Amino acid sequence: MAEFFAMGGYGFFIWMSYGVTALFMVTEVLLLMRRRRTILQRLSRIRRAKIGVSHEAQT
Amino acid sequence: MAINWFKYSSPASFYPLAGRMIPWAMAVGVLTGVAGLYVGFFVAPTDYQQGESYRIMFIHVPAAWMSMFTYIVMAVWAVAGLIWNTRLSSMMATALAPTGAMFTFIALWTGALWGKPTWGTYWVWDARLTSELILLFLYIGFIALQASIDDPRRAARAGGLLALVGLVNVPIIYWSVKWWNTLHQGASISFAKAPTMAAEMLLALLLVTLAFWAYTIAVAMMRVRCEILESERQSNWIYETVEGLR
Numbered sequence: 001m002a003e004f005f006a007m008g009g010y011g012f013f014i015w016m017s018y019g020v021t022a023l024f025m026v027t028e029v030l031l032l033m034r035r036r037r038t039i040l041q042r043l044s045r046i047r048r049a050k051i052g053v054s055h056e057a058q059t
Numbered sequence: 060m061a062i063n064w065f066k067y068s069s070p071a072s073f074y075p076l077a078g079r080m081i082p083w084a085m086a087v088g089v090l091t092g093v094a095g096l097y098v099g100f101f102v103a104p105t106d107y108q109q110g111e112s113y114r115i116m117f118i119h120v121p122a123a124w125m126s127m128f129t130y131i132v133m134a135v136w137a138v139a140g141l142i143w144n145t146r147l148s149s150m151m152a153t154a155l156a157p158t159g160a161m162f163t164f165i166a167l168w169t170g171a172l173w174g175k176p177t178w179g180t181y182w183v184w185d186a187r188l189t190s191e192l193i194l195l196f197l198y199i200g201f202i203a204l205q206a207s208i209d210d211p212r213r214a215a216r217a218g219g220l221l222a223l224v225g226l227v228n229v230p231i232i233y234w235s236v237k238w239w240n241t242l243h244q245g246a247s248i249s250f251a252k253a254p255t256m257a258a259e260m261l262l263a264l265l266l267v268t269l270a271f272w273a274y275t276i277a278v279a280m281m282r283v284r285c286e287i288l289e290s291e292r293q294s295n296w297i298y299e300t301v302e303g304l305r
Binding site: 004007008009010013014016017018020021024025028029032033035036039040043044046047 | 112118119161168176
């Protein structure tokens with residue numbers, strides 16, 4: 001196991017490469033999921049505000 | 060079966076289609092990625108010259124390919140947006156840019172980490188490395204330019220022009236190792252001749268390439284959906300069809 005992670009002495013270079021790549025890819029997906037949630041929350045606030053305004057106009 | 064492609068050129072009908080593509084693309088990406096890592100670390104033999112350090116290749120080469128390929132696709136969408144003035148085309152270009160920039164950075168980063176043990180240096184100003192760095196600046200320039208213009212149509216036009224002009228850099232990157240005497244090695248895989256590496260190495264390389272490809276499709280679809288929601292916030296259809304807004 002330790003031998004596998006040592007990668008014949010190149011462990012640092014290999015795991016820094018793979019680690020940063022994985023970190024970037026996972027982070028990009030998480031950021032996009034958060035962006036989508038934020039947009040949907042804002043849009044539903046706009047929608048509720050619109051419905052409220054049209055109710056007031058009717059009464 | 061005749062498919063009416065123009066139907067999908069409007070944001071309202073592309074939005075659900077993009078949504079259906081995301082889980083499939085992600086699944087393909089994860090499966091081929093895991094398979095590629097397995098072959099790359101446990102099946103592919105140790106290189107007789109470089110030892111284990113060559114295993115960086117399994118992300119370095121696919122990332123570099125993606126960085127160039129994504130730029131071409133992005134420029135094609137941007138130019139389509141310029142010609143036909145279709146908003147969805149420009150949104151596709153916008154959606155691809157950050158992922159292309161990310162793979163360009165990964166190509167440079169893994170290249171530096173591979174260069175240190177094999178060349179003795181993290182960085183040299185040779186033609187391949189320098190032109191790839193310019194590609195990163197082009198992506199960042201495209202993103203920054205679009206972000207700095209408030210009017211979406213003008214932002215799309217300006218970005219489209221930049222993407223088109225920057226396209227000249229892609230063949231320079233690709234053939235730089237031929238045109239100039241570089242420290243970077245030549246292509247190990249080309250359409251002209253048989254690959255000069257073990258079959259297991261080639262398999263791992265192709266699996267990871269497929270994984271990056273599927274990943275790029277998935278995140279580009281996620282991002283284009285965000286772009287559509289933001290630009291269509293005045294339209295009724297999103298309040299009638301989008302899950303979580305009805």
